[in-house]
Amino acid sequence: MSESDTVTGAASPIRKIIHIDMDAFYASVEQRDNPQLRGKPVAVGGSAERGVVAAASYEARKFGVRSAMPSVTAKRQCPELIFVKPRFEVYKAISRQIREIFAEHTAIVEPLSLDEAYLDVTENLQGIALARDIARKIREKIKAETGLNASAGISYNKFLAKLASDHRKPNGQFVISPEMGPAFVETLPVGKFHGIGPATAAKMNALGLFTGRDIRNQTLEFMNANFGKSGAYYYWISRGVDERPVRANRIRKSIGAENTFSIDLDAFDALVAELRPLVDKVWRHCEASGNRGRTVTLKIKFADFEIITRSRSVAAAVAGRDELERLACGLLEAEMPPPKRVRLLGVSLSSLQAGGDSEPQLTLGI
Numbered sequence: 001m002s003e004s005d006t007v008t009g010a011a012s013p014i015r016k017i018i019h020i021d022m023d024a025f026y027a028s029v030e031q032r033d034n035p036q037l038r039g040k041p042v043a044v045g046g047s048a049e050r051g052v053v054a055a056a057s058y059e060a061r062k063f064g065v066r067s068a069m070p071s072v073t074a075k076r077q078c079p080e081l082i083f084v085k086p087r088f089e090v091y092k093a094i095s096r097q098i099r100e101i102f103a104e105h106t107a108i109v110e111p112l113s114l115d116e117a118y119l120d121v122t123e124n125l126q127g128i129a130l131a132r133d134i135a136r137k138i139r140e141k142i143k144a145e146t147g148l149n150a151s152a153g154i155s156y157n158k159f160l161a162k163l164a165s166d167h168r169k170p171n172g173q174f175v176i177s178p179e180m181g182p183a184f185v186e187t188l189p190v191g192k193f194h195g196i197g198p199a200t201a202a203k204m205n206a207l208g209l210f211t212g213r214d215i216r217n218q219t220l221e222f223m224n225a226n227f228g229k230s231g232a233y234y235y236w237i238s239r240g241v242d243e244r245p246v247r248a249n250r251i252r253k254s255i256g257a258e259n260t261f262s263i264d265l266d267a268f269d270a271l272v273a274e275l276r277p278l279v280d281k282v283w284r285h286c287e288a289s290g291n292r293g294r295t296v297t298l299k300i301k302f303a304d305f306e307i308i309t310r311s312r313s314v315a316a317a318v319a320g321r322d323e324l325e326r327l328a329c330g331l332l333e334a335e336m337p338p339p340k341r342v343r344l345l346g347v348s349l350s351s352l353q354a355g356g357d358s359e360p361q362l363t364l365g366i
Contacts, residue, residue, distance in 0.1 A: 014178060016131035017246060018119040019153040019161035020138060022098070023170035025115035026055035026091055030084045032147050040082055047071055047083035050260050050343075054086055058170060091115075094146055101141050105134055110246045116165075118158055120246035135173050156181065157242035162194050181240030185212035193237065200227070212238045255291065256299075257281040258346030264303045266341045268333065275328055278347045283321040291352045292317035296324060298331040299346030302338070310335065317353055324349065 022028070026044040031037045041060035045053045051071035063078035075081050095114040102109045105128075108120035121134050128134050135152035142150045152173035153164025160176045163184070167174040176184050190209055191201040207226060209215050215223070215238035223231035236242065257278040265271055286292060296318065297311040310331045318324050328347045 013122060014156050015120060016122045016124075016134075017155060017158055017161045018121055018131055018135045018138070019158070019165040020098075020102070020117055020119065020135070021151050021153075021162075021165045021169070022115035022142075023149045023151055024055060024057050024061075025148070026086060027057035027060070027084075028148050029087075029091060029094060031057060033090075034084075037082060037084070041065065041078050041080055042082050042084055043071070043074055044084050044086050045071060046085075047075070048262070050262055051083070052260060094148070097146055098142055098150075101138055101145065104141075105138065108246050108248045110248060118161065118246045132173065132175050139171075139173065157240075158244050158246065159194065159237045159242035160184070160240060163188070163192075182216075185238055185240050186216065188212045190215065193234075195230075195233070195237075200230075203227075254293070254297075254348045254350035254352065255282050255285050256297075256346055256348030258299060258344060260301075260344045261342070264341035264343050266338050268336050271332060271342060271345060272329055274345055275332060275347060276325065278345065279321065279325045279328055282347060282349055283324055286349065292319070293349035293353070294318065294351040295349070296327040296331065297346075297348045297350065298328055298335075299344070299348070300332075300335065300338070300342055301344035301346075302340040303343050304340060305343070306340070308335075313351065318349060 027042045030042055030044060031040075037057075039059065040057070041063060042057040043053045043060055043065060044055040045051055049072055053065060053067055053069045053071060053074050055067050056065040056069075056074070060074070060078055060081055063081075065074045065078050065081060071083065091114050099109065099111065099117070102117060102119055105124050105126055106119050106121050107125075110118040112118070119134075121128075121131050124134055126134075128137070131154045135154050139150045139152055142148060149171040151165050151169045151171060153161040153167065153176070154173065155161040155164050155176040156178050160181055164174040164176045189211055190196055190204045191198070193212070196204070203226075204210070204215070209218070215234055218235070220232060220235050223235040225231070227234060259274060259278060261274060265274065294315070294317050295311055295313040297309055299307065299309050301307045312327055312331060314327070318327065324347075332345075
């Protein structure tokens with residue numbers, strides 16, 4: 001990357017942004033801590049019939065095993081797959097170690113999850129001239145202190161930095177310079193754009209939009225008309241433009257917990273019994289963080305995997321666990337009797353009022 005203080009027109013200096021992404025984080029921790037798992041296909045998650053893969057080692061990924069895949073599907077694709085129960089407290093402790101390494105280089109760190117973050121190193125604490133050298137030092141120290149591999153993407157904006165971190169995985173790094181940016185996006189399939197999910201990608205394909213070049217050939221009016229408020233974002237990233245800043249100390253947007261049942265349910269009392277432990281878990285995290293929220297959301301996944309959400313906002317922040325349960329149960333009751341049997345319930349609290357907690361959105365499995 002040309003990393004001088006070149007300016008674009010009258011704009012500020014070109015930013016230097018690094019996206020750090022740990023390689024197969026949960027699975028790699030398990031392989032690090034248990035030598036018998038090294039070199040073998042490992043899935044972190046539940047092995048039961050209704051379990052879900054939380055993370056997969058690279059050995060498992062060769063068989064097509066991916067996170068969020070039903071465990072039965074993963075086992076079918078990789079009969080030798082070894083399931084390991086997740087140890088979230090261990091992953092969180094390692095994540096804190098990694099963030100301390102980030103802090104040696106910049107205070108502008110935006111965590112996205114336990115295993116990835118954006119860093120703005122336009123000005124950095126160690127006076128290192130090139131962002132690629134900062135990324136290399138960070139990756140080397142992570143390896144030395146945790147025994148784990150990290151990949152890095154380096155670019156002049158967040159969108160391209162995240163794309164770049166995927167380009168040399170695992171245990172690599174890649175730079176997308178201002179000169180490379182527009183051309184790099186031009187040939188990229190829309191399904192590879194971060195922020196474009198399967199449904200949006202299918203809609204784009206139906207409109208004849210298959211690559212970044214196809215989006216770039218459209219007018220802003222066309223993109224807004226077909227994709228609403230996201231249209232402008234897609235329009236600009238297809239040109240390699242993303243002005244979003246790296247936001248340090250990003251406030252958590254919501255706290256949630258969900259659970260997949262061992263059997264599908266449709267009785268109200270049985271569903272309430274499953275909902276209560278989720279309410280308990282959400283409220284424990286509210287108490288620990290000091291956060292309070294005004295919007296309660298119920299998530300229902302049916303036996304055919306259709307998902308619906310129902311929300312209710314109240315004037316003042318939910319004051320206690322019992323109020324949270326009352327609101328969540330009210331949302332559930334309004335959907336009774338369900339049109340189909342229910343596979344999963346989730347409850348979350350959002351519109352949070354910060355209470356000293358600066359972690360990103362958290363979803364808790366139980």
